[in-house]
Amino acid sequence: MEDPGQYLATMRKTAPLVHNITNYVAMNVMANVLLASGASPAMVHAREEAAEFAGLAQALSINIGTVSPPWAEAMEAAATVARARDIPWVLDPVAVGATDYRRALGARLVELRPTVIRGNASEILALAGEAAAGKGADSTESVETAEDAARALARHSGAVVAVTGAVDFVTDGTQAARVANGHAMMPRVTALGCSLTGVVAAFLADQPQFEAVIAALAYFGLAGERAGASAQGPGSFQVAFLDALHAIDAEALTAGARIEPA
Ligand SMILES: Nc1ncnc2c1ncn2[C@@H]1O[C@H](COP(=O)(O)OP(=O)(O)OP(=O)(O)O)[C@@H](O)[C@H]1O
């Protein structure tokens, strides 16, 4: 990929309104990550308004981390509107392999044709129908283990599928790429994956999808590298990470992105 920085520049110029139906753990972290990146987040989940709100946004993210039935209704209604109006939407299937309830909801949301599915390896394996429970919201599998499942899920769903971990893997079912940016402290801070899902949504507005996802992952991972270089531990990492998201510009992203075809 030639110039991932241009996707960051376009996202910042658009400053897209990103509608997020996310979990209680992620709400504040994710909103701050989106603001630091240059997008406008709104966390809106009431079933009475989620579908209407989705129609106002440039992108939608749906995360099942702390889902309950009224939220699930809101998710399905919002995704239906997004699909009907060509608003890109991203599914984050948190812990989808853990329970029957999550597996069933995950399958229904995939049928509503997300633009992108972003999860860790255990989640992508489970969503593709394999017996992978994960450890709650954490992965117990390596990214490589989930690559075939990611390709199959992309072909079945029509979505670009991103599996994140030490080296991220992205596929649209035909093409694939790996993004090596990141830092080992990232999985020691909660809701960074959830926040990344929102950043992916922000990058999608009016952009080619496969490339936009790769650029978003490289941007997020590069910010992790910068934060990891100065942080004393997970606490100071969070603060340094927001600062790095804000400081990285298009030129720095193009220079620092570590993207390879797969
Ligand atoms: N071991 C690692 N080394 C480097 N980067 C990592 C590592 N693990 C995860 N990351 C990065 O952390 C970010 C979040 O990915 P991760 O796979 O941890 O999401 P997740 O499991 O959905 O997180 P959560 O559910 O806690 O929000 C991605 O940018 C990914 O590249």
Ligand SMILES: Cc1ncsc1CCO
């Ligand atoms: C820890 C946790 N539990 C449910 S959602 C969530 C945030 C990370 O996915």
Ligand SMILES: [Mg+2]
């Ligand atoms: Mg997650």
